[in-house]
Amino acid sequence: MSKPKLNNGVVDRLQARASDYVTWCGALPGFGVRVRPSGRKSFIVQYDFEGRSRKVTVGTFPTLTVDQARKKATELLAKVQLGEDVAAKPVAEENPTIAELCDEYLTKGCGHKKASTKVTDKGCIERHIKPLLGHRRVKDLKRRHIEDFFSAVAAGETAKNEVIDGKRIIVKGGEGAARRTVRLFGGILTYAIGREYISENPRRGVKIGKDNANERYLYGDELRRLGDALREAETVGLPWQFTQGAKTKHRPKNADTLREVIDPYAIAALRLLLLTGCRLGEILTLEWSQVDLERGFLRLPDSKTGKKDVILGAPALKVLADIPRVKDNPYVIVGEAKGKPRSDLKRPWRRVIAHAGLPGLRLHDLRHSFASMGAASGMGLPIVGKLLGHASPSTTARYAHLADDPLRRASDSIANSINAAMGVAPEASNVVQFKEGVA
Incomplete structure (x- = not known):
């Protein structure tokens, strides 16, 4: 039975088997396609040179069409006829740049x-x-x-x-x-x-250090200052700070007071970032159809880790309930353009953190602060990871050093018992002060 001429349809229908096999072309002797168990299909040329059978890979399907591969195979076989052992030279398609x-x-x-x-x-x-x-x-x-x-x-x-x-x-x-x-x-x-270009990954063993060296969590007085700045920003306004070269459209309308009231949608977005642990894009693109105030959820159809539900605490629900809805705009945090969300929070954020005395604080640090507060409250890293929507426990593990440690609680209990037996008041043992801010 004669072999059929290879074409794209024939090659596309070839199925992977438990081991390699080759289907040869009936139109060009020595030209075929090898199918591996992985499903990878490679065009090959087989020929005899000085009494030995030789094979060379031409390229892969569908990176090359059958006609393109057959043309290359024809050129290689012509070189063999002229006495060249083409298998001794690597083919570029098998070793790309x-x-x-x-x-x-x-x-x-x-x-x-x-x-x-x-x-x-x-x-x-x-x-x-x-x-x-x-x-x-x-x-x-x-x-x-x-x-x-x-x-x-x-x-x-x-x-x-x-x-x-x-x-x-x-x-x-x-x-x-x-x-x-x-x-x-x-x-x-x-x-x-x-793709079988290489057998080992040279990236393995390369040391690149750790992320989050500058990760920052807000605690105590810093949270209070941020809260004060947000309240001031949305009520009486923040004291204006003139910046050399700043656009005049960003200066306060009332030059007599020299205070600027920040857009309430921007303030609401900042509060939601801190109270939900959501990512910036998740809040700025949030639509009212994704907000379930009755059950206390954000139903996000898409996020960095896919579809997820965000459980809302009472403070976050209050923020959402107070946000005015704009007709014909589906977004929670509306922008200046009709029917569009706010594009970013860079400018109001700079104003707020400058007034709060928190230079260098990033918007993403609000998410870290949400997570660190949960870890330090003894909720357990799995719960914190669920709230944040982490796909892997290893992502939440960065907060492990902040978690409420059972061993520390046991040590405190034993030490307090000893102090009590020695007649030392419990409050007298509470003398360790922890620094706040950068972790």
């Missing part, structure tokens, strides 16, 4: 990621990975290359400040960017293993 691998990853390897995450990944690839590593071949990559890459990004070698298509692009680099990019690159190399 890092730039080519990254392009393939963005097309085929990150379909499970959210659109916003893909945009972030592409930015890291274009601004850091390609400029420093794009020229290298995947199989030539060593751990030392990734270590050097981390050091270069951390040192700011990829930093840029330029205008492209009318938009200013600022790439800062630094250790945080270096850590994020190396983690992404490790995932890209894991994809390369799945």
Whole structure:
């Protein structure tokens, strides 16, 4: 029975089996497609050279169509007829450059990621990975290359400040960017293993340090100052602070009082961030249809970790109940544009933290403060993780040092019992003062 001519339909219908197998083309002897148990399909050329059977991989399907692969195979077989052992030379498709691998990853390897995450990944690839590593071949990559890459990004070698298509692009680099990019690159190399470009991940063993070195939690007096600033901002207004070069439209309307009342929607958003532990994007894009005041939930159809419900405490419910709804605007935190949400909180946040005496406090630190308060209250890390919507317990583990430790409670109990037996009043043993602020 004659072999059929390979075409895209034939190759596409080939099913994976328990072991490798090859389907040969009836139109071009020596040209075939190898199917692996993983489902990967590679075009190959087989020929005899100096009494030995040789094979060379032409490319993969569907990166190459059958016609493209057959054309390459024809060229290789012609070289064999002229006395060249083409299998002695690597084929580029089996050893792509890092730039080519990254392009393939963005097309085929990150379909499970959210659109916003893909945009972030592409930015890291274009601004850091390609400029420093794009020229290298995947199989030539060593751990030392990734270590050097981390050091270069951390040192700011990829930093840029330029205008492209009318938009200013600022790439800062630094250790945080270096850590994020190396983690992404490790995932890209894991994809390369799945595609059988490499067998081991050179990212393994590369030390990149830990995140959250500057993570900040609000306690005691800092929370009080933030609360005072928010109340003042929405009632009598914050004292105006003139900034050199600031736009006049941002100056207070009443120049006699020199106070600025902050937009109530911005203040409500800040309170919700602190009282729910939600991420900024989850609050700014929140719609009234996702708010269940009766049952006390936010029903978020999408978040960083997928669909989730946010349980609302009484203070958060009060904030939501007090927010005025705007006709024909589905969003809770409305913006200036009709039917649109507020785009960011940068300016009101700067005003509030300046007045509260909390320089450097980030909006995301409100989420950390929510988590740290829960951990320190003895609720347990699993519960805190559920409230925050963490997909992995390891993410919540960063707050473990703040958790109410049963061993500490036991130690306190024993020490207090000893003190009582010695005639020392319980309050006299409470002399340790903890610093507040940066953890």
